[in-house]
Amino acid sequence: MVITVHQVDHYSTSAEELEWFVAGHVSRTRILPISGSRFSARVKMHVIGEGMLWTTDYAHGAEVLPYDPPDAFLVHLSSHNAVEFTSPSQVNGSTPDKGFVEEARRTTRIYHAPGNLATGISLPRSMITQCLVSVLDRGIREDLIFTPNFEQNSRFGGTLNTMVKAISSGLEDGGALCQAPIAAHHMFQALVHMVLGNLTHNYSDLMVSPAPSVSPKHVKAAIDYIDEHAGEPLTIPQIAEAVNVSVRALQMGFRRFKDTTVRAYIREVRLHGVRRELLNPESGRTVGDIARSWGFIHLGHFAASYLSTFGENPSMHRAR
CATH class of the missing domain: 2.60.120.10 (Jelly Rolls)
Structure with a gap:
């Protein structure tokens, strides 16, 4: 280092x-x-x-x-x-x-x-x-x-x-x-x-709560893979293959150790990726272009998910 x-x-x-x-x-x-x-x-x-x-x-x-x-x-x-x-x-x-x-x-x-x-x-x-x-x-x-x-x-x-x-x-x-x-x-x-x-x-509150069960290596590896490739097309079978487990084992691992689904985690990572670019004053792309680059094809569904997650419309963040 x-x-x-x-x-x-x-x-x-x-x-x-x-x-x-x-x-x-x-x-x-x-x-x-x-x-x-x-x-x-x-x-x-x-x-x-x-x-x-x-x-x-x-x-x-x-x-x-x-x-x-x-x-x-x-x-x-x-x-x-x-x-x-x-x-x-x-x-x-x-x-x-x-x-x-x-x-x-x-x-x-x-x-x-x-x-x-x-x-x-x-x-x-x-x-x-x-x-x-x-x-x-x-x-x-x-x-x-x-x-x-x-x-x-x-x-x-x-x-x-x-x-x-x-x-x-x-x-x-x-x-x-x-x-x-x-x-x-x-x-x-x-x-x-x-x-x-x-x-x-x-x-x-999470930092002072009892420590959760240690996540299996394949769940941690899947999270790392999703974080690295969130801006690319992703499927659950592709992720499971990348970390060498079955689709069922991957889905069960996320539910048990992360209290979410694989698909929901991908969506959250992508939403935060969109938000970071919307808040970046150097980005000149439109909201639609940014959303599509993160895999959101249906802009109506994207806007609803963004509002539900952040409490604001994506256009409000771009306005800042």
Whole structure:
């Protein structure tokens, strides 16, 4: 396993110049001063593989408008003043007492109050989903949704801040973790598990419930096969043949160990694949084209299934 770790530390007195810097390391962003011509900011990033810890210091405040944010969850920890986040459904934020977690792709505006000093964690969706699946020993049918706020003064908040400072310190100026990237990766994974185990989300109850029976290898193999080939034509006999079991054994395994059917699992995986592309601002395809590419031929049935699963019409997600 090859893990890349590095630190980037940048100070700027030009909002436009800082935009270029952020675009080169994270994503395209519009940065607007809020104190007339006065602007200064320091941005420090500690990159661990696909994950990142960062610190921002906007001395005179700033308004940040993300254009193409990463597919990640952002955990914000303010130590001075406040940060306000705007998404299509809410306005929320973090203060020295209150932390905040949000999907990066849902954030349309970030307001940094003058003098704000904030630390954050960028948790890639792929990494946090993989950790969740490993804890639950099952695939997940719904996208992960966190309750946005948590107390920084709680035992969890204190431990999270301590872990973030320890990792950042170890990566500072060629520190010990720069020489041991695998150790840095495992420490960052521990952060992911800390967040999953302590913040409230739609899988919290399952994480504390008694562990289910271990799934047979053929069920796990079938899930991996479906996840990898969900965008292709799939039949149940084809899946059964791929994992070397009978169709009946495959169907019984899904009912017993996953409380669903093979066909229903395929549909759920494809629906979530459609939703990811609908929420991707870089995708220019129509709803119909996206649905058909994921195997939904009858668009009326697709729209009904999408509404039943996500509580919204697919056109609403595309509108965002």
